[in-house]
Amino acid sequence: MLNLSAVHKSRGVGSQRYSLVIPALALRAGEQLAIVGPSGCGKSTLLDLLALVLAPDQVGRFEFDQVDVGALWRADQQSTLAALRSTHLGYVLQTGGLLGFLDVRSNIALSRQLLGLKDDGSVARLAEQLEISDQLGKKPTALSVGQRQRVSCARALAHAPQLVLADEPTASLDPLNAERVMQALLAQAREHRAACVIATHDEPLARASGLQVRRISCRRDTDGGVTATLGEAC
Amino acid sequence: MRIGLVASLAWQDYRNDAWLSACSVLALVAVIAPLLVLFGLKFGLVSSLTERLETDPATREIIPLGGGRFNAAFIEQLAQRGDVAFAVPRTRQIAATAQVGTLTLEMLPTAAGDPLLVGLPMPRGLDQIVLSHTAAEKLAARPGDWLETSFARQVAGRVEAQRTRLQVLAVLPLEAFARDGVFADLRLLEAAEDYRDGRAVPALSWDGDAVGATEQRVYPAFRLYARHLADVERLRVFFAGQNLLVSTQANAIAQVQSLSRNLSIVFWIIAGLALAGAFAAILAGVLAAVARKRRELSVLRLLGFSTAGLLLFVVVQALYSAGFAAVLSAGLYGLAEAGLNKLFVQVPGEYASHLLAPHYGLALAAVLGVSAVAAACGGWRVARIQASEGIRDV
Numbered sequence: 218m219l220n221l222s223a224v225h226k227s228r229g230v231g232s233q234r235y236s237l238v239i240p241a242l243a244l245r246a247g248e249q250l251a252i253v254g255p256s257g258c259g260k261s262t263l264l265d266l267l268a269l270v271l272a273p274d275q276v277g278r279f280e281f282d283q284v285d286v287g288a289l290w291r292a293d294q295q296s297t298l299a300a301l302r303s304t305h306l307g308y309v310l311q312t313g314g315l316l317g318f319l320d321v322r323s324n325i326a327l328s329r330q331l332l333g334l335k336d337d338g339s340v341a342r343l344a345e346q347l348e349i350s351d352q353l354g355k356k357p358t359a360l361s362v363g364q365r366q367r368v369s370c371a372r373a374l375a376h377a378p379q380l381v382l383a384d385e386p387t388a389s390l391d392p393l394n395a396e397r398v399m400q401a402l403l404a405q406a407r408e409h410r411a412a413c414v415i416a417t418h419d420e421p422l423a424r425a426s427g428l429q430v431r432r433i434s435c436r437r438d439t440d441g442g443v444t445a446t447l448g449e450a451c
Numbered sequence: 452m453r454i455g456l457v458a459s460l461a462w463q464d465y466r467n468d469a470w471l472s473a474c475s476v477l478a479l480v481a482v483i484a485p486l487l488v489l490f491g492l493k494f495g496l497v498s499s500l501t502e503r504l505e506t507d508p509a510t511r512e513i514i515p516l517g518g519g520r521f522n523a524a525f526i527e528q529l530a531q532r533g534d535v536a537f538a539v540p541r542t543r544q545i546a547a548t549a550q551v552g553t554l555t556l557e558m559l560p561t562a563a564g565d566p567l568l569v570g571l572p573m574p575r576g577l578d579q580i581v582l583s584h585t586a587a588e589k590l591a592a593r594p595g596d597w598l599e600t601s602f603a604r605q606v607a608g609r610v611e612a613q614r615t616r617l618q619v620l621a622v623l624p625l626e627a628f629a630r631d632g633v634f635a636d637l638r639l640l641e642a643a644e645d646y647r648d649g650r651a652v653p654a655l656s657w658d659g660d661a662v663g664a665t666e667q668r669v670y671p672a673f674r675l676y677a678r679h680l681a682d683v684e685r686l687r688v689f690f691a692g693q694n695l696l697v698s699t700q701a702n703a704i705a706q707v708q709s710l711s712r713n714l715s716i717v718f719w720i721i722a723g724l725a726l727a728g729a730f731a732a733i734l735a736g737v738l739a740a741v742a743r744k745r746r747e748l749s750v751l752r753l754l755g756f757s758t759a760g761l762l763l764f765v766v767v768q769a770l771y772s773a774g775f776a777a778v779l780s781a782g783l784y785g786l787a788e789a790g791l792n793k794l795f796v797q798v799p800g801e802y803a804s805h806l807l808a809p810h811y812g813l814a815l816a817a818v819l820g821v822s823a824v825a826a827a828c829g830g831w832r833v834a835r836i837q838a839s840e841g842i843r844d845v
Binding site (some may be wrong): 309314 | 752
């Protein structure tokens, strides 16, 4: 479903250079993966690449749902990339990323509406499974951080995407809430057979949640720049 | 991208930012409402002046000066012109009088389509007339009355007269004709002229010389009215080209048209400046809105909104403001119009300030157009919003 090899992304030059190298990354449907590493190592850059919002500099292979993403970036096919994003991707942002002008129900339903899908009850079902049914009529500002994260999970899953990306979904939560949100997200992803990539600095939680863990390691190069490399599963 | 969904999201965001939305509406109202009042004043004043001229047929009358020699065919040709509303031959003025009691009345020929007799019955034959208001007052005559009328002539130093009875069909309103006169079929005027020229009038059994069978009548003048105000000058030029001196109200019409033109120039200068200001205000407002909503817009992009979809989101919000501002401005203008008309209008049917439905439509289209273009110009920055901006710290 997702297949990358020899994908490079660099920012800055000289001692300010930062490069991310993905030697190989393959994900099958339903597979769940945690990307761990210290702050600034490139977890978010990796997610941006997978979310099709950041263009890679070099691509050996970058296929998503049998579509050559590298070719789409080279041809600057932004609308096709946007269509791929809305159809096949769900994204859980660090602090929710909810739209403040919509209530919870509309936030969750938005990913379906963008695809022209009618509400088949999945909004209410997801809300129930994520224990936010009684929050559907509220605006995001009226929710706690943990509730917002669960709404974000629901929005990411509502249109049944093939790949769910989550960027530090539990970073702002206390340990109890962090575990609850992580479990809720993974359980829903499993139920929908969506592959899942979660960037987190909480490696113990990732391991406790049964995720395959891959670490990004950094090294300083002779020019003073930093190269981060996605390692194998550990 | 689904337009309905974008419009719905834009509306929900617009409603969520109710205070800021209200501010943008009021900023537009501050431009549109005074413009409507200004245009209403310009249109109301000019249309009242123009209407005053239009409704007074005398303004459209073209009077030949000096003695002319026109045959019936020429005057009929004039009547057939597109810019002529009415034309009928006149007999010699000295012969076109009738005596009723001690009152000498001016006689004027009339026929169907006479602008002075609009809504009144048309005198036909040799025994029907329409009486002017002043004459009716002096004679105490009313519609249906019969007047004993005499026509006098001098033959070889001897005064002769003939009498006939004329029925008053109607009395003209004072504003239509302010002198002592009668409007009658041309044949009655021709009969009076023939009699005074010493000829016989068999139709009225008046004695005199026999009329030659082949003799063609020549008229010294005609009554002619242009169809529209703008036709007066055209006809004046036509008659000047025929070496025929005419008297017209072209100067008065030109003054009103000049006033209209000058007011239009003033209005469009002010409107241009105001619309440019509104354009700049909308542009700045949209730039600020894009900066303020950067993260929401980047989340929408992350969810799959295209650049066109984001631009539409921004433009639709500007159109909401424009629509509300147009409606509110029209309401405020309505109040101003009622107040101005109450304060300044003395004559019923005239306006100090007035707008027609097409004017409102034009104003709405202009406001929506300017808003859409300004928002699109200001919204180009959405193209630079990256989805990755929405991924963090939202």
